[in-house]
Amino acid sequence: IPPLTYKVVAECSVSKARAGLMTLRHSEVRTPVFMPVGTQGTLKGVLPDQLIELDCQIVLGNTYHLGLRPGIETLKLAGGLHNFMGWPRAILTDSGGFQMVSLLQLAEIDERGVNFRSPFDNSECMLTPEHSMQIQNAIGADIMMQLDDVVKTTTTGPRVEEAMERTIRWVDRCIEAHARDDDQSLFPIVQGGLDVPLRERCVSALMERQVRGFAVGGLSGGESKHDFWRMVHVCTDRLPRGKPRYLMGVGFAADLVVCVALGIDMFDCVFPTRTARFGCALVDSGQINLKQQKYKHDMQPIDEACECSTCKRYTRSYLHHIAASETVSSSLLSVHNVAYQLRLMRSMREAIQRDEFPQFVRDFMARHFGRDPIPSWIREALAAVKIELPPDAAQEQTASS
Amino acid sequence: MKFVLKSISKNSGRLGQLRIKQSKELQTPLLLQTTKGGSIPYLSAEVFDLVSQEHQQVLQLTLSTMDQMSESLAQWNRSLSDYVGYPGYNTLLLLRDPCETTPTGGNDRDVVPLFTRHGKESLTAARYMDMVANFAPDVYQGLCDADTNPESTKKRVQKSVDRTERFMELCYEQHSKLARLKDSTLLAPIVGGYSTFARTQSIKHARQQPAGSYGGYILEGFHTNGLAATELKAAQLLPIVEHCVQQLEEEQPRLMPGAYTPLLLLELIRLGVDVFDSSYAYCAATNYKALTFSYVRDKAEHAAFLDVTDEAIKEDFKPLLEDCSCLSCQKHTRAYIHHLYKTHELLGTILLMIHNLHHYMCFFEAIRASMAADQLPELIEHVRMQNTTAEVNYRIEPNNKVVGKAAMGKGFIAAAV
Ligand SMILES: [Zn+2]
Ligand SMILES: [Zn+2]
Numbered sequence: 001i002p003p004l005t006y007k008v009v010a011e012c013s014v015s016k017a018r019a020g021l022m023t024l025r026h027s028e029v030r031t032p033v034f035m036p037v038g039t040q041g042t043l044k045g046v047l048p049d050q051l052i053e054l055d056c057q058i059v060l061g062n063t064y065h066l067g068l069r070p071g072i073e074t075l076k077l078a079g080g081l082h083n084f085m086g087w088p089r090a091i092l093t094d095s096g097g098f099q100m101v102s103l104l105q106l107a108e109i110d111e112r113g114v115n116f117r118s119p120f121d122n123s124e125c126m127l128t129p130e131h132s133m134q135i136q137n138a139i140g141a142d143i144m145m146q147l148d149d150v151v152k153t154t155t156t157g158p159r160v161e162e163a164m165e166r167t168i169r170w171v172d173r174c175i176e177a178h179a180r181d182d183d184q185s186l187f188p189i190v191q192g193g194l195d196v197p198l199r200e201r202c203v204s205a206l207m208e209r210q211v212r213g214f215a216v217g218g219l220s221g222g223e224s225k226h227d228f229w230r231m232v233h234v235c236t237d238r239l240p241r242g243k244p245r246y247l248m249g250v251g252f253a254a255d256l257v258v259c260v261a262l263g264i265d266m267f268d269c270v271f272p273t274r275t276a277r278f279g280c281a282l283v284d285s286g287q288i289n290l291k292q293q294k295y296k297h298d299m300q301p302i303d304e305a306c307e308c309s310t311c312k313r314y315t316r317s318y319l320h321h322i323a324a325s326e327t328v329s330s331s332l333l334s335v336h337n338v339a340y341q342l343r344l345m346r347s348m349r350e351a352i353q354r355d356e357f358p359q360f361v362r363d364f365m366a367r368h369f370g371r372d373p374i375p376s377w378i379r380e381a382l383a384a385v386k387i388e389l390p391p392d393a394a395q396e397q398t399a400s401s
Numbered sequence: 402m403k404f405v406l407k408s409i410s411k412n413s414g415r416l417g418q419l420r421i422k423q424s425k426e427l428q429t430p431l432l433l434q435t436t437k438g439g440s441i442p443y444l445s446a447e448v449f450d451l452v453s454q455e456h457q458q459v460l461q462l463t464l465s466t467m468d469q470m471s472e473s474l475a476q477w478n479r480s481l482s483d484y485v486g487y488p489g490y491n492t493l494l495l496l497r498d499p500c501e502t503t504p505t506g507g508n509d510r511d512v513v514p515l516f517t518r519h520g521k522e523s524l525t526a527a528r529y530m531d532m533v534a535n536f537a538p539d540v541y542q543g544l545c546d547a548d549t550n551p552e553s554t555k556k557r558v559q560k561s562v563d564r565t566e567r568f569m570e571l572c573y574e575q576h577s578k579l580a581r582l583k584d585s586t587l588l589a590p591i592v593g594g595y596s597t598f599a600r601t602q603s604i605k606h607a608r609q610q611p612a613g614s615y616g617g618y619i620l621e622g623f624h625t626n627g628l629a630a631t632e633l634k635a636a637q638l639l640p641i642v643e644h645c646v647q648q649l650e651e652e653q654p655r656l657m658p659g660a661y662t663p664l665l666l667l668e669l670i671r672l673g674v675d676v677f678d679s680s681y682a683y684c685a686a687t688n689y690k691a692l693t694f695s696y697v698r699d700k701a702e703h704a705a706f707l708d709v710t711d712e713a714i715k716e717d718f719k720p721l722l723e724d725c726s727c728l729s730c731q732k733h734t735r736a737y738i739h740h741l742y743k744t745h746e747l748l749g750t751i752l753l754m755i756h757n758l759h760h761y762m763c764f765f766e767a768i769r770a771s772m773a774a775d776q777l778p779e780l781i782e783h784v785r786m787q788n789t790t791a792e793v794n795y796r797i798e799p800n801n802k803v804v805g806k807a808a809m810g811k812g813f814i815a816a817a818v
């Protein structure tokens with residue numbers, strides 16, 4: 001049996017949304033799926049048992065951080081990251097390249113790989129596609145990412161094309177170096193900046209490789225939302241139906257709903273756990289900052305409809321009082337925020353299976369934006385997949401007067 | 402609150418039963434769950450449920466970490482334990498947090514300082530009782546000046562006794578008047594530092610109150626909380642506690658908050674102290690130490706702690722404590738918890754707290770069992786020596802290490818050169 005099988009379970013009859021079942025060595029994953037980020041081999045203050053209780057099926061680990069600490073030798077001795085962190089379900093790792101380029105000042109890319117200065121003794125080092133595979137093979141995640149040539153999303157000109165072409169050359173080196181193809185699946189990454197022909201060429205080239213799924217990279221980095229959705233749309237138009245599609249680094253609720261409509265299956269983002277540390281809880285209208293005075297005497301749970309252990313037991317008032325002072329508050333809010341993301345994905349999946357996804361999207365946008373106008377990029381993106389939203393309340397008033 | 406003594410033994414302390422409101426019978430010596438801001442430190446209620454299935458424990462809440470909740474609680478019409486996420490638990494409210502050093506000073510004839518995260522507030526007895534009424538705990542302590550330790554002067558000690566008497570006059574009065582406290586039990590504070598004379602005076606004042614004025618004693622003023630409690634010398638502390646206990650009526654439970662070492666705690670139990678808290682388990686966890694002392698008599702040598710910051714356990718895939726049945730030891734390794742320490746990840750202290758609390762709760766079960774078998778002295782000797790040749794040091798050294806770059810994994814670079 002291959003280490004990854006994917007089958008489409010249901011498709012929306014209007015948009016490109018689909019529900020699928022991905023079977024990995026450590027877990028079945030029902031898509032569309034949100035993968036919480038456990039950078040250092042732990043999800044901020046949340047026990048693996050709590051994630052299982054939330055029905056989380058897959059988490060993400062960061063190769064760069066895990067390579068530094070605990071280090072590859074330790075991970076090898078532990079028998080991989082699953083054993084090391086006591087997480088029995090699926091894991092996905094990134095290549096390490098993106099984090100290096102964004103975290104280290106001196107990282108430079110040439111044909112061999114990513115040059116960087118060691119963060120602990122300042123010596124010059126190089127992360128090649130081969131090294132990234134070696135490290136990810138030791139980590140042992142169910143899904144791993146190729147090393148790609150990362151450029152800022154706002155970069156234009158020949159550098160974007162060079163990065164796209166190099167990413168394709170590097171995927172071949174990764175495939176060649178991948179030593180555990182029977183256990184782990186390698187995803188290539190679609191690059192090409194905000195240039196439609198480059199994205200198309202990249203997808204076609206990657207589709208010639210023997211891979212079990214695809215990632216869409218180089219987005220969600222400061223480009224305009226109008227460019228963002230068009231690039232996703234272009235990629236999902238061409239990617240094969242029978243393989244999972246992962247959009248890297250996207251996790252705001254409205255973005256998730258739009259991108260599921262555009263045909264994406266997998267997402268990850270640090271946002272839900274990061275915002276928890278600042279006292280923020282996710283709700284349908286966005287997020288609420290529990291540190292605000294208005295929650296001091298608010299005796300409701302964060303969300304009446306939420307089934308998480310935090311909402312079952314704690315009031316906004318209590319959370320307000322401990323948000324700034326007790327570390328347990330970040331565990332409590334992380335649990336709720338992860339529960340929120342997983343519940344959102346679950347309800348999308350169920351709507352797709354009932355073939356009621358367009359109505360789900362309309363209801364969600366109404367709850368999410370309330371009286372505020374729905375951003376034009378969302379209207380355009382959804383219109384591109386034939387989901388029409390009702391006009392904004394404000395516009396309606398102008399039209400009728 | 403109702404306290405029934407089951408047995409008293411000359412050498413093995415006293416076993417009793419405590420019933421708070423509608424709770425089931427709680428066995429003494431009893432371990433209270435210490436909290437910060439109303440939560441067991443680092444643990445959500447969901448996680449604590451994984452540590453203990455006993456749903457009627459007693460939470461030790463502290464005003465110094467919950468003061469800002471007072472107004473909200475005045476508007477809350479359910480129980481205090483519901484508010485902090487532990488429905489069905491009993492609550493006991495203290496003034497000071499035994500987990501942290503209480504700053505000294507700020508006491509006056511009419512006020513007691515409340516050191517909170519937002520600074521210092523000066524509490525009059527009236528203000529204190531109003532706040533307590535907002536909380537409406539099942540049990541609470543009377544207001545006292547307990548700012549004394551082994552170094553305190555005679556004058557300072559005398560002041561603490563005199564002021565406490567003044568505060569308590571008002572507490573007794575308000576306790577019977579405030580409607581929100583009609584189901585609450587008041588603990589009479591006994592202060593007086595290390596002076597037998599002062600302690601006797603403090604006890605006399607409590608004992609001359611009409612019957613039913615209070616439902617137990619809280620013995621304070623031996624230390625100023627935090628790690629200071631772990632440094633007390635048995636030769637110093639035990640005689641003065643013995644002096645107090647001899648003068649207290651037997652029918653009332655006796656509480657001593659603070660992070661006493663396991664050995665000192667056993668000696669206090671032998672003297673007849675009934676109720677303690679889990680601050681020692683917290684102090685160890687927050688300084689990255691897993692409790693590993695043995696409370697089951699055997700032949701093997703044991704250490705008091707496992708220091709999780711130690712590089713030597715970087716690739717040690719054993720649990721914190723072999724044969725421990727806690728969630729941390731069942732599912733996680735020393736190497737992983739060491740990694741979480743080095744990466745400053747919250748889960749590291751969570752896993753340590755789970756283990757330490759589990760270990761301490763099991764320790765209390767072992768204590769009660771050995772008392773029932775009249776073998777407390779044997780347990781004390783075992784805890785004292787741990788089958789080694791010298792008395793074991795249970796003091797908790799604060800962890801001041803800084804995680805340096807040298808502690809990072811070399812493997813990454815080795816793979817990438
Ligand atoms: Zn919730
Ligand atoms: Zn354990």
